[in-house]
Amino acid sequence: MSFDVVAIREQFPILSRSVNGKPLIYLDNAATTQKPQCVIDALVDYYSNSNSNVHRGAHFLADEATQHFEQARDTIQKFINAPKREEVIWTTGTTESINIVANGLSSLLSSGDEVIATGMDHHANLVTWQEACRKSGATLKIIPVTDAGELDQDVFDSLLSEKTKFVAFPHVSNALGTINPVKSMTAKAKRFNAWVLVDGAQGAAHGWADVQEIGCDFYVFSGHKVYGPMGTGILWGRASLLENWPVWRTGGEMISTVTLQKSTWNVLPYRFEAGTPNVGAAIAFGKAVEWFADLDHKAVIEHEMALLAYATKLANEFEGLTIIGNAQHKISVLSFVLDVGHPADIGFLLDKQGIAIRTGDHCAQPLMARFNVPGTARVSFALYNTFDEIDALFTALKKVKVMLS
Missing domain, CATH: 3.40.640.10 (Type I PLP-dependent aspartate aminotransferase-like (Major domain))
Structure with missing residues (x-):
């Protein structure tokens, strides 16, 4: 089987809704994944x-x-x-x-x-x-x-x-x-x-x-x-x-x-x-x-790793953004802080643009203390996420940085 992200997305009814007048971009999958119609x-x-x-x-x-x-x-x-x-x-x-x-x-x-x-x-x-x-x-x-x-x-x-x-x-x-x-x-x-x-x-x-x-x-x-x-x-x-x-x-x-x-x-x-x-x-x-x-797991993993690689590239090019956690082997999670604003502010302003992420200590306070941060903004991808959504995320982050500066 091949992996078709468009066909996958069509199985998730919630992905077609809007939030704050914007198409929903759901990037909080480490907190919980959305549900395909067959599960509902x-x-x-x-x-x-x-x-x-x-x-x-x-x-x-x-x-x-x-x-x-x-x-x-x-x-x-x-x-x-x-x-x-x-x-x-x-x-x-x-x-x-x-x-x-x-x-x-x-x-x-x-x-x-x-x-x-x-x-x-x-x-x-x-x-x-x-x-x-x-x-x-x-x-x-x-x-x-x-x-x-x-x-x-x-x-x-x-x-x-x-x-x-x-x-x-x-x-x-x-x-x-x-x-x-x-x-x-x-x-x-x-x-x-x-x-x-x-x-x-x-x-x-x-x-x-x-x-x-x-x-x-x-x-x-x-x-x-x-x-x-x-x-x-x-x-x-x-x-x-x-x-x-x-x-x-x-x-x-x-x-x-x-x-x-x-x-x-x-x-x-x-x-x-x-x-x-x-x-x-x-x-x-x-x-x-x-x-x-029943999915092609090799194709799913390749898709998620490609999403992570692309998001990491844009993050490394983003002035004032620091990735927290650069392990050699990772799943599709990008945890970061900006040089302006608290992670909670980042999440709030992204939400206004229809983008759902997780912010805070992620129920891992000792780990946040280890990296000397109050928390992070965490973007986590699933098999239904797309490269266009990553582009939209970083476009939105540019607006967030301007607003917080």
């Missing part, structure tokens, strides 16, 4: 034709909803190359997935143990480990970030020891776009028998979430960053770990037996899926992954 249709179809609770009803609609819900799990299993379907746990998103792991980790660590995280982590992949260490008495170690915006691998090597019990790092930095060498980092941690979690919130959106290839113990990501609905996510973990991992939420579905004195827990994946799930969104999430997996 899948969500509407569930509520129009199959709405029912899953696993529990003794009637046609319940059976149909359950079938679609579990088929979506199978789709995710295939997408991430998980060995077993029961290892795929539905969550509300990356944050909840990480918290499930952190909750269990708190009771499995003890004083003298060490946890390694990074200086580029999203707060959801840092604060959780801070809390796990605080509750358990373990020590948190941090892999620093280089001037180029990469994880310092030499320091990582020096941090690993027999005390290391758990290592967590992002597949891709949400703030800088840096692609981390997750396979080699996992292999290093495994030499010390440490558990490894990869925050795949940005990596999965580019089709790189092959958990067997990476070799990690946990991989987590959100549906809304992979062209699916918000309020959905995945915790993948090795069955040998999840079968005995402490549960987080208790209630319906996750139990096996209940008496007035005690309870026992259900088998995987249900032991971590307490309560009524977001059934329609999960089904639509599966449709999004199915849609994305």
Whole structure:
């Protein structure tokens, strides 16, 4: 298959709307991606034709909803190359997935143990480990970030020891776009028998979430960053770990037996899926992954990298603009500051011209402190973005600079 950006754009209804009297240029894809019509249709179809609770009803609609819900799990299993379907746990998103792991980790660590995280982590992949260490008495170690915006691998090597019990790092930095060498980092941690979690919130959106290839113990990501609905996510973990991992939420579905004195827990994946799930969104999430997996990924990546290369060229030619994060390997994210104005002002003025970007600390305050900036203006491209949109962005930035000077 070849990649046709015009044909792709036609599948996304929101891209045809206007904002502030201008055609929408959506460049905030690292925050959330827009949804193709087939995903919207899948969500509407569930509520129009199959709405029912899953696993529990003794009637046609319940059976149909359950079938679609579990088929979506199978789709995710295939997408991430998980060995077993029961290892795929539905969550509300990356944050909840990480918290499930952190909750269990708190009771499995003890004083003298060490946890390694990074200086580029999203707060959801840092604060959780801070809390796990605080509750358990373990020590948190941090892999620093280089001037180029990469994880310092030499320091990582020096941090690993027999005390290391758990290592967590992002597949891709949400703030800088840096692609981390997750396979080699996992292999290093495994030499010390440490558990490894990869925050795949940005990596999965580019089709790189092959958990067997990476070799990690946990991989987590959100549906809304992979062209699916918000309020959905995945915790993948090795069955040998999840079968005995402490549960987080208790209630319906996750139990096996209940008496007035005690309870026992259900088998995987249900032991971590307490309560009524977001059934329609999960089904639509599966449709999004199915849609994305059917694309020519080589062509998609080439398109996104070409967008990044073109935007980087224009950024380097733009007087007073400084790119934050120049890693050798990046996804299509351009994070920058101007020599005039605050990033929030840049975002506000671009919005007035119909251009949507993200500004602020990107839930990565320690990383912003590392580069001594209050935040950045972040442009993030997806497969439906175009070179004309990049031209429009830099034309608008010239106006922004004049207004802020």
